[in-house]
Amino acid sequence: MTAIFPPPSSAAAERLLSPEELEAALREIGAKRYHNLHPFHRLLHDGKLSKDQVRAWALNRYYYQAMIPVKDAALLARLPEASLRRVWRQRIVDHDGDHEGDGGIERWLKLAEGVGFERDYVLSTKGILSATRFSVDAYVHFVSERSLLEAIASSLTEMFSPTIISERVAGMLKNYDFITKETLAYFDKRLTQAPRDADFALDYVKRHAVTPEQQRAAMDALTFKCNVLWTQLDALYFAYVAPGMVPPDAWQPGEGLVPEKAVAPAAGAAGTGGIGAGDVPRLPRGVRMRFDEVRKKHVLLAPERTFDLDDNAVAVLTLVDGQRSVADIAARLAETYNADRAVIEADILVMLNDLATKRVLER
Numbered sequence: 001m002t003a004i005f006p007p008p009s010s011a012a013a014e015r016l017l018s019p020e021e022l023e024a025a026l027r028e029i030g031a032k033r034y035h036n037l038h039p040f041h042r043l044l045h046d047g048k049l050s051k052d053q054v055r056a057w058a059l060n061r062y063y064y065q066a067m068i069p070v071k072d073a074a075l076l077a078r079l080p081e082a083s084l085r086r087v088w089r090q091r092i093v094d095h096d097g098d099h100e101g102d103g104g105i106e107r108w109l110k111l112a113e114g115v116g117f118e119r120d121y122v123l124s125t126k127g128i129l130s131a132t133r134f135s136v137d138a139y140v141h142f143v144s145e146r147s148l149l150e151a152i153a154s155s156l157t158e159m160f161s162p163t164i165i166s167e168r169v170a171g172m173l174k175n176y177d178f179i180t181k182e183t184l185a186y187f188d189k190r191l192t193q194a195p196r197d198a199d200f201a202l203d204y205v206k207r208h209a210v211t212p213e214q215q216r217a218a219m220d221a222l223t224f225k226c227n228v229l230w231t232q233l234d235a236l237y238f239a240y241v242a243p244g245m246v247p248p249d250a251w252q253p254g255e256g257l258v259p260e261k262a263v264a265p266a267a268g269a270a271g272t273g274g275i276g277a278g279d280v281p282r283l284p285r286g287v288r289m290r291f292d293e294v295r296k297k298h299v300l301l302a303p304e305r306t307f308d309l310d311d312n313a314v315a316v317l318t319l320v321d322g323q324r325s326v327a328d329i330a331a332r333l334a335e336t337y338n339a340d341r342a343v344i345e346a347d348i349l350v351m352l353n354d355l356a357t358k359r360v361l362e363r
């Protein structure tokens with residue numbers, strides 16, 4: 001059978017390359033095989049996918065994100081020196097975080113929630129394509145079983161990721177109205193983490209691949225990893241773009257999503273048409289109240305927008321905690337200010353619905 005990707009010129013493997021030549025050969029592998037070249041990524045970045053196709057990407061890639069620290073823990077366990085382990089363990093911290101709610105996996109969950117998924121559905125991984133699972137698991141096995149040099153070399157795809165990440169974030173923000181900077185926050189940190197990790201791994205590979213066989217093994221490991229990434233996109237393309245054959249058990253559009261009503265509350269109407277006294281208002285993800293020290297004013301910070309708040313709004317928003325209903329908040333304020341509860345309730349309903357129409361409050 002003809003290989004789709006011919007191996008890189010074997011002439012290079014026949015003699016010992018200088019470290020610089022080895023780096024050039026590794027970079028050439030990325031230039032030919034990295035997943036930025038895959039048609040699915042081209043469609044994703046150019047805004048050519050439907051919301052459901054973007055969802056399929058976010059859902060499947062969650063499995064990759066979730067398994068990366070498992071892969072790194074397997075690699076860490078094989079590192080013989082404390083100095084190496086100290087460096088490599090940072091990767092696990094980057095993905096798992098130092099505490100609940102922190103780290104790359106959590107940020108990817110936010111991305112998946114940002115495109116509409118229920119968090120628990122994503123965590124269950126039950127809708128991911130088998131091909132995603134197979135290729136990601138193959139990466140974990142590769143790193144556990146091959147030589148340390150090959151294991152480290154297989155992470156070198158990260159040399160190429162900053163370029164694709166910048167292109168992806170810019171493209172998706174420009175081309176999809178349902179994508180926000182907040183949703184893509186995962187990628188912000190990767191822009192500094194990936195070059196740091198790739199520099200270390202590249203230096204290790206250049207110093208430890210000192211025979212033609214080892215250099216060939218390092219190149220093959222990088223090729224393997226490019227294929228791990230590529231096959232995940234092949235599977236997405238086949239299932240969700242063309243011919244559009246979703247395998248049994250894999251995610252079907254509509255499954256595992258937060259009901260639309262909860263994502264975009266019916267608060268678009270002006271006045272008191274959206275939020276009622278019995279509703280529980282909350283600040284949407286990415287919106288926070290802050291005290292601006294320079295202007296000595298409270299403001300509501302939303303992605304790329306800021307709203308000045310008057311004292312009444314501050315008093316109300318201080319009590320908006322995602323638990324209290326509007327009626328609870330009104331009762332609390334009526335007590336504090338010794339005022340008529342019904343009057344306060346009517347006033348704050350107007351205020352809250354005004355904020356809801358500006359999309360800085362939801363229920």
Ligand SMILES: O=C(O)c1cc(C(=O)O)c2c(n1)C(=O)C(=O)c1cc(C(=O)O)[nH]c1-2
Pocket residue numbers: 068104154155156157158159160161164165190229
């Ligand atoms: O967005 C991307 O295109 C992309 C690519 C890669 C990569 O090249 O392997 C990684 C990531 N992202 C990433 O976020 C990440 O944490 C990561 C870890 C690794 C690895 O092999 O250890 N690759 C990547």
